[in-house]
Amino acid sequence: xxxxxxxxxxxxxxxxxxxxxxxxxxxxxxxxxxxxxxxxxxxxxxxxxxxxxxxxxxxxxxxxxxxxxxxxxxxxxxxxxxxxxxxxxxxxxxxxxxxxxxxxxxxxxxxxxxxxxxxxxxxxxxxxxxxxxxxxxxxxxxxxxxxxxxxxxxxxxxxxxxxxxxxxxxxxxxxxxxxxxxxxxxxxxxxxxxxxxxxxxxxxxxxxxxxxxxxxxxxxxxxxxxxxxxxxxxxxxxxxxxxxxxxxxxxxxxxxxxxxxxxxxxxxxxx
Amino acid sequence: xxxxxxxxxxxxxxxxxxxxxxxxxxxxxxxxxxxxxxxxxxxxxxxxxxxxxxxxxxxxxxxxxxxxxxxxxxxxxxxxxxxxxxxxxxxxxxxxxxxxxxxxxxxxxxxxxxxxxxxxxxxxxxxxxxxxxxxxxxxxxxxxxxxxxxxxxxxxxxxxxxxxxxxxxxxxxxxxx
Numbered sequence: 001x002x003x004x005x006x007x008x009x010x011x012x013x014x015x016x017x018x019x020x021x022x023x024x025x026x027x028x029x030x031x032x033x034x035x036x037x038x039x040x041x042x043x044x045x046x047x048x049x050x051x052x053x054x055x056x057x058x059x060x061x062x063x064x065x066x067x068x069x070x071x072x073x074x075x076x077x078x079x080x081x082x083x084x085x086x087x088x089x090x091x092x093x094x095x096x097x098x099x100x101x102x103x104x105x106x107x108x109x110x111x112x113x114x115x116x117x118x119x120x121x122x123x124x125x126x127x128x129x130x131x132x133x134x135x136x137x138x139x140x141x142x143x144x145x146x147x148x149x150x151x152x153x154x155x156x157x158x159x160x161x162x163x164x165x166x167x168x169x170x171x172x173x174x175x176x177x178x179x180x181x182x183x184x185x186x187x188x189x190x191x192x193x194x195x196x197x198x199x200x201x202x203x204x205x206x207x208x209x210x211x212x213x214x215x216x217x218x219x220x221x222x223x224x225x226x227x228x229x230x231x232x233x234x235x236x237x238x239x240x241x242x243x244x245x246x247x248x249x250x251x252x253x254x255x256x257x258x259x260x261x262x263x264x265x266x267x268x269x270x271x
Numbered sequence: 272x273x274x275x276x277x278x279x280x281x282x283x284x285x286x287x288x289x290x291x292x293x294x295x296x297x298x299x300x301x302x303x304x305x306x307x308x309x310x311x312x313x314x315x316x317x318x319x320x321x322x323x324x325x326x327x328x329x330x331x332x333x334x335x336x337x338x339x340x341x342x343x344x345x346x347x348x349x350x351x352x353x354x355x356x357x358x359x360x361x362x363x364x365x366x367x368x369x370x371x372x373x374x375x376x377x378x379x380x381x382x383x384x385x386x387x388x389x390x391x392x393x394x395x396x397x398x399x400x401x402x403x404x405x406x407x408x409x410x411x412x413x414x415x416x417x418x419x420x421x422x423x424x425x426x427x428x429x430x431x432x433x434x435x436x437x438x439x440x441x442x443x444x445x446x447x448x
Contacts, residue, residue, distance in 0.1 A: 001353055004331065007346030012396065020345060027339035031291070035340060038295040046296075114340045115298035120393040120400050125294075125341055152342045159342040166399030187404075255301040 323360030
């Protein structure tokens with residue numbers, strides 16, 4: 001018990017480059033092959049479970065997805081035209097903007113190795129670290145959307161703090177109405193909330209929420225603009241509220257992450 | 272290798288494997304909002320079968336592996352599991368000795384107390400915690416899942432530890448005072 005208390009105290013007080021952190025990083029590197037092995041052994045069972053689980057909801061999901069595809073096909077055609085126009089105008093104006101996603105980032109796809117054992121820590125361990133160019137605060141995504149950010153880096157592994165962690169928040173906006181706010185953890189597990197949206201702004205259920213990617217003076221968001229986060233699943237306000245009270249259903253399934261992509265900036269800002 | 276070294280080695284290997292499986296596989300199996308804690312179940316079995324010293328040492332070792340693998344605050348899980356292992360070990364050596372229900376009682380109580388202890392510890396360390404989420408939403412399914420897995424994990428641990436050798440327990444009681 002005493003040893004545990006000493007470990008907590010020393011670890012808590014020292015910096016990220018401290019001795020105990022170094023020992024922990026070395027330990028994590030030693031444990032990495034065992035974690036990879038366990039994940040490989042479990043993969044067929046996990047896939048089988050996922051296959052049967054998917055079958056149960058397949059029919060209703062199929063109908064929903066067909067309707068969604070029709071809607072998105074129309075939007076995609078409009079978006080292609082709009083994107084071409086934007087690119088042409090940017091070139092004509094010599095527009096200077098923030099780093100753009102995904103072209104200004106180098107993707108580092110990697111496996112999820114571990115998950116924190118308690119509900120207090122919304123963190124996962126991944127199989128890539130500083131040797132792959134990953135640094136603290138690099139954004140982490142999946143093809144579905146935003147996952148979180150890198151919070152701790154070792155040589156060949158890193159810790160990702162999920163968007164559902166109470167310490168994590170991201171500047172976001174409603175892609176349809178441009179209503180800006182802050183996405184953070186929601187009330188329940190794997191839920192998100194959109195806060196700080198002015199009541200004068202328009203917020204509709206079903207709207208897509210994406211990262212804002214702001215820059216204010218020397219401060220800039222660590223997340224590039226335009227990464228999908230989720231859809232507004234509910235929004236309300238009352239006379240007493242200063243802001244909208246909105247819930248966001250995330251695109252990413254935080255409970256079943258098996259692989260993620262770390263976005264390493266091609267050009268890092270100078271400190 | 273002498274017999275005295277074989278048993279701690281067996282326990283160490285068992286705890287190591289359980290820790291790796293917990294952080295890589297079982298922590299990602301979400302059922303009804305909770306997930307099974309196979310590491311705690313293994314620790315309960317070891318503590319009940321081998322006593323408080325083994326329980327405390329196994330708990331510390333397991334916590335160290337978990338915190339290292341997750342790059343979490345070193346010592347947090349160790350502290351919780353050391354106390355849990357020691358307490359369950361004492362229970363196994365005294366009141367719970369030879370009781371069929373001892374593993375189930377130990378698992379239920381340990382799951383609740385470890386969760387409660389983690390809540391307090393994280394609160395003291397300044398982590399934002401939601402007592403409602405942890406105690407009302409994830410704890411009940413976790414207790415249920417742990418209870419369902421108690422028997423197979425206990426039986427497997429008992430078999431792996433090879434309980435041919437009788438457990439060293441108190442043979443007499445000296446009344447104080």
